[in-house]
Amino acid sequence: MSNQPSANTPAGTAAKTASDPHLAPVNLKLTKEERIALFRTMMQIRRFEERSLRAYQAKKIGGFLHLYIGQESVAVGCCSLMGKHDHVITAYRDHGHAIAVGMGMNELMAELYGKATGCSKGKGGSMHFFAPDRNFWGGHGIVGGQIPLGTGLAYALKYKGLKGAVMAFMGDGAVNQGAVHEAYNLAALWSLPVIFVIENNGYSMGTSQERSSAGDLPTRAAGYDMAWDQCDGSNVYVVRAMMDKYLTRAREESKPAVVEIDTYRYRGHSVADPDNTYRLKAEVEEYRRTKDPIQVVQNMLMTDGVLTPADIEKIDQAARKEADDAAKFAEASPYPTVEDLQQDVYWEADHPDQRQSQGRLFFD
Amino acid sequence: MPEITYREAIRHALAEELERDANVVIMGEEVAQFNGAYKVTEGLLAKFGPKRIVDTPITEAGFIGTGIGASMLGLRPVMELMFWSFYSVAFDQILNNAANVRYMSGGLINCPIVIRGPANGGTNVGATHSHTPENVLANHPGVKVVVPATAYDAKGLLKSAIRDNDPVFFLENTILYGEKGEVPTAEYLIPLGLADVKRQGRDLTIVTYGRSVIHSLAAAEVLHKEHGVLVEVVDLRSIRPLDIDTVLKSVAKTHRVLIVEEQKPFASVGSQLAYMIQREAFDELDAPIHRVATVDAPAIYSPPVEVEQLPNPQRVIKAALEMLG
Incomplete structure (x- = not known):
């Protein structure tokens, strides 16, 4: 591999050595269009989240809304590496992953609005997006509860002899949950193709990492004889370089790993969090100024002559319009009906012609 | 009609379904090498091998959650809880994940899992090991709950449970494991929901x-x-x-x-x-x-x-x- 940057090298001027993540084969092989697509998806997430926040403030959305703004490079970097048999599962801050696996803004926004056209027919809400046809298994509300499920997806891959890997995402607040450690142990014990991805945004709700977790987070893998790694998440290419290594290893050798990707969220834990008790505004501003994942990749694309400011403006405007259109779609969509309440509870109830059991399934 | 024990009836149901469907896998504490804490799975490892009969560590939230995740991708895990009393340490997996995932996904995801094991008092094991949680389980729309009393019922109901596309919780009884009853040699199913x-x-x-x-x-x-x-x-x-x-x-x-x-x-x-x-x-x-x-x-x-x-x-x-x- 050449150490010399070229016009096709991501962040050409910054790339200096063979160990530079920008020169990782997985990044070098990206076409210009693919590099733009990564940027576009990140922009789509940002604009979707901003639009959903406005809808929330206008009281169009109920419940909780955990925004992904500031973390876009993590979901996009990881999910851009997915092959046919690779799967993703995450927690309640799931909008970014949903867009990164290719779900459309309309079905996502409609779900936030509680409409029947939503990805879960208005039955799941913000924390519970799913798209099994895109190998996206949610969207889970209980901190750490999705991690055994991700381990199970990997178990099924191995059982069926499929060469795939699972990325099981969690926040830094999840690493102290028992279910996570139980899953770590099983994944290592059974050598399952799962990568536990800790998206470390520094805060579990309003509690900083130093106030919640003893020691480093990814190194806990060593106790389970599992590989671990860590990277800066603000640069999508850095994320891709690290994840490619562990995904390949999982697919080829069926080996698990724990990785920490350091990132940051601009908004509070949820939009109900006024975000004025546990961190300083200056900290948010510092991240925005130096590490904003969209800014980082945008600068590289401009430096490399891939995009002009006018191109970027066009991509931004398109993402804004897509989000606005999604809000209009959601607004115009119908709510589920009271009759819909008892659909999608039991497979058998939804397939009466194939029902084998008898008796009452529902009670009043 | 031959008389077999309630324990054997369950074992026969497991063996027949393992034979019938390659996606059926038995997982649980001591189910394989130890031949089952209550010997329900005795001989299954020898017959079906370690891919189909899987010993788990003592980690109920972990292995039940793993089974649920595997079922979402099409396996039909039959999970043994050594005692249903241990459901409390896997409560989030059983009653948030298994029970709700179909609903929360708008019907896109199924969870064809069976969780089985004994749920009874009467064996002098005190309050922690004597729970009968069928009411707690059945309180959750999305799940099915079965409690067989005889060898004949246990076999026919368990076979139906394993073929069911919804999560089925199958509550057995350690005191009944040794009870004998008439069970036909020919295959039969008993539908869930039939008294x-x-x-x-x-x-x-x-x-x-x-x-x-x-x-x-x-x-x-x-x-x-x-x-x-x-x-x-x-x-x-x-x-x-x-x-x-x-x-x-x-x-x-x-x-x-x-x-x-x-x-x-x-x-x-x-x-x-x-x-x-x-x-x-x-x-x-x-x-x-x-x-x-x-x-x-x-x-x-x-x-x-x-x-x-x-x-x-x-x-x-x-x-x-x-x-x-």
Whole structure:
């Protein structure tokens, strides 16, 4: 591999050595269009989240809304590496992953609005997006509860002899949950193709990492004889370089790993969090100024002559319009009906012609 | 018809379904090399190998969650809980994930898992190991709950449970594992949600399930022989789905109902039954519905007292005679 940057090298001027993540084969092989697509998806997430926040403030959305703004490079970097048999599962801050696996803004926004056209027919809400046809298994509300499920997806891959890997995402607040450690142990014990991805945004709700977790987070893998790694998440290419290594290893050798990707969220834990008790505004501003994942990749694309400011403006405007259109779609969509309440509870109830059991399934 | 034990009946159901469907995998603590904590899975490792019969560490939230995740991708895991009492450490996986994932995904994801194991008191193991959580489980729409009382029912119901596309929780009984019953050699299935009238009668209906069926049948025999009372015993077999029609038919015949259940009284399965019977057959009732349940305290250790804490034939006979008084 050449150490010399070229016009096709991501962040050409910054790339200096063979160990530079920008020169990782997985990044070098990206076409210009693919590099733009990564940027576009990140922009789509940002604009979707901003639009959903406005809808929330206008009281169009109920419940909780955990925004992904500031973390876009993590979901996009990881999910851009997915092959046919690779799967993703995450927690309640799931909008970014949903867009990164290719779900459309309309079905996502409609779900936030509680409409029947939503990805879960208005039955799941913000924390519970799913798209099994895109190998996206949610969207889970209980901190750490999705991690055994991700381990199970990997178990099924191995059982069926499929060469795939699972990325099981969690926040830094999840690493102290028992279910996570139980899953770590099983994944290592059974050598399952799962990568536990800790998206470390520094805060579990309003509690900083130093106030919640003893020691480093990814190194806990060593106790389970599992590989671990860590990277800066603000640069999508850095994320891709690290994840490619562990995904390949999982697919080829069926080996698990724990990785920490350091990132940051601009908004509070949820939009109900006024975000004025546990961190300083200056900290948010510092991240925005130096590490904003969209800014980082945008600068590289401009430096490399891939995009002009006018191109970027066009991509931004398109993402804004897509989000606005999604809000209009959601607004115009119908709510589920009271009759819909008892659909999608039991497979058998939804397939009466194939029902084998008898008796009452529902009670009043 | 050959007589086999309740334990063997369950084992035969597992073996037949393992044979039939390559996606069926048995997972649990001590199910493979140890041959099962209660020997239900004895011999299955030798027959089917370690890919199909999988020992797990003691990590209920971890392995039950793993099974649920695997079922989402199309496997049909049959998970053994050494005791259903341990459901509490896997509660989030069982009742948030398995029970809700189909609904929260708008019907996109199924969870065809079976979780099975014993759920009973009466073995002097104290409060932590004697839970009977069928009411707690059945409180969650999306799940099915089955409690077989006989070898014949256990086999036919478990085979149906494994083929079911919804999560099915199958509650067995350590005291029944050694009980023998007639089980045909030819394959058969019993649909979930179909009650069975285990004894015909005309004076009183006992609605019951699980080991309480055995106590109720013993009580019915005494009531007949010594008191000339003809008791009808309805075994629900399945809590959810629930065959309330068979219950109501019996109520219309006897006009008196005694519920017998190994449940703590508050918000028990019997509470639900009593509500439904009064709501749907009020005019058929000649007397208030009565209930024999577990005496309302944590499971006591002291062996002779535990017998009195749980339903037993004497308590059933006493309650029946009071009703008919």
